[in-house]
Amino acid sequence: MVITPAWCGEAFGEQLHRLLSDLHSHPELSWEETRTTQHILSALGQLPGVEILDIGAKTGAVARLAGGSGPAVALRADIDAIPQHEAVDRPDRSVWEGKMHACGHDIHTVSLLGAAMALCKAREQLRGDVYFVFQPAEEALSGARYLTEDCRLFDAIHPRAMFGLHNYPELPVGAVGVKEGILMSFKDVFEMRFIGRSGHSSMPQKNIDPIVAAAAFIQSAQTITSRNVGPLESAVVSICQVHAGTPRNLVVDDVLLSGNIRTLDEAVRKRVLRRFEQIARGTAEAYECRLELDLHPIVPGVDNGREMYEIALAATRASLGEAAVAVPPVNLASEDFSVYGQYVPTFFYFLGSGAPGRPLYSWHNACFYPDERTPVYGAALLAQSVLSAQAAL
Numbered sequence: 001m002v003i004t005p006a007w008c009g010e011a012f013g014e015q016l017h018r019l020l021s022d023l024h025s026h027p028e029l030s031w032e033e034t035r036t037t038q039h040i041l042s043a044l045g046q047l048p049g050v051e052i053l054d055i056g057a058k059t060g061a062v063a064r065l066a067g068g069s070g071p072a073v074a075l076r077a078d079i080d081a082i083p084q085h086e087a088v089d090r091p092d093r094s095v096w097e098g099k100m101h102a103c104g105h106d107i108h109t110v111s112l113l114g115a116a117m118a119l120c121k122a123r124e125q126l127r128g129d130v131y132f133v134f135q136p137a138e139e140a141l142s143g144a145r146y147l148t149e150d151c152r153l154f155d156a157i158h159p160r161a162m163f164g165l166h167n168y169p170e171l172p173v174g175a176v177g178v179k180e181g182i183l184m185s186f187k188d189v190f191e192m193r194f195i196g197r198s199g200h201s202s203m204p205q206k207n208i209d210p211i212v213a214a215a216a217f218i219q220s221a222q223t224i225t226s227r228n229v230g231p232l233e234s235a236v237v238s239i240c241q242v243h244a245g246t247p248r249n250l251v252v253d254d255v256l257l258s259g260n261i262r263t264l265d266e267a268v269r270k271r272v273l274r275r276f277e278q279i280a281r282g283t284a285e286a287y288e289c290r291l292e293l294d295l296h297p298i299v300p301g302v303d304n305g306r307e308m309y310e311i312a313l314a315a316t317r318a319s320l321g322e323a324a325v326a327v328p329p330v331n332l333a334s335e336d337f338s339v340y341g342q343y344v345p346t347f348f349y350f351l352g353s354g355a356p357g358r359p360l361y362s363w364h365n366a367c368f369y370p371d372e373r374t375p376v377y378g379a380a381l382l383a384q385s386v387l388s389a390q391a392a393l
């Protein structure tokens with residue numbers, strides 16, 4: 001038996017569309033997903049056999065569908081929205097000014113609810129348990145760590161594999177990006193302070209000017225990607241904040257810089273971080289400044305291993321057809337789904353969400369308007385991924 005959108009039925013599509021409209025018009029930011037959580041719990045509560053697992057999370061939900069003693073499989077969706085003004089004229093636009101499901105996590109939530117519905121209907125096919133993880137605060141890149149570390153998710157659930165997805169408007173609805181290997185980037189962030197000695201701007205010989213040191217550092221840091229990273233490797237070093245100074249007649253005490261570093265493999269990441277720190281320390285010394293540097297990892301890269309890739313590819317072909325399979329390019333955005341990969345084999349799909357005839361606006365854009373039918377495909381794909389994984393593992 002194979003779970004396809006057609007197998008799920010027409011009423012299923014209408015039901016998911018109603019759920020999507022409701023969530024889309026009520027977007028909640030990271031850690032504030034209380035209404036969303038209530039709606040998830042109420043939808044799960046209507047599914048026979050689905051048991052809510054309380055792991056003590058402030059928002060989000062975890063549930064289990066018992067399916068026997070074979071390999072258990074977990075499915076994960078993120079549920080939060082972002083601070084953005086919705087500029088789309090759609091019937092279910094955000095009712096809250098300044099909040100918008102501009103990354104389509106409403107689609108992910110409804111895809112996972114739909115997968116739970118489909119798997120309840122296909123329950124005789126299950127060989128093992130299924131876990132549904134509705135994760136808060138992905139946009140803050142902290143929800144997955146909260147669930148795994150603070151709430152000890154993997155003490156409560158014991159999956160042999162875990163699947164997740166992100167909608168992907170660059171592919172049309174019905175298509176799926178299935179890629180082996182690295183898919184999304186490692187992210188490290190930094191905050192640093194060049195500390196000099198303040199004084200009157202007419203007396204540079206008495207001062208140590210950290211603005212000059214910071215300016216030199218900003219320039220030198222650009223050589224990491226041009227001179228320390230190979231032409232076929234990938235890295236981004238972005239200094240996103242520079243803060244210093246008030247009146248125009250004094251040399252300041254310190255300059256604050258912050259930003260982030262994105263890479264696609266551990267060896268390049270280590271080299272980039274090492275050079276970043278060396279250049280920062282060397283520049284501070286050359287300009288007689290003191291340096292305070294906080295450089296720390298946020299999330300690892302999303303990396304689809306070979307065995308999970310083969311299962312995912314088979315599931316996609318079975319559920320949505322051979323023609324649905326696409327190979328997406330690597331994306332330098334980050335996703336905290338990668339955190340689960342430190343505990344269990346994982347696979348992450350890019351689920352086509354482009355609406356034919358609609359202009360393409362990507363994630364986080366105020367005009368982001370993915371195809372409303374996307375969750376039907378997401379639900380079938382996630383549900384079939386469970387069956388395929390349980391057959392293969």
Ligand code: NI
Nearest residue numbers: 103104105166
């Ligand atoms: Ni997102």
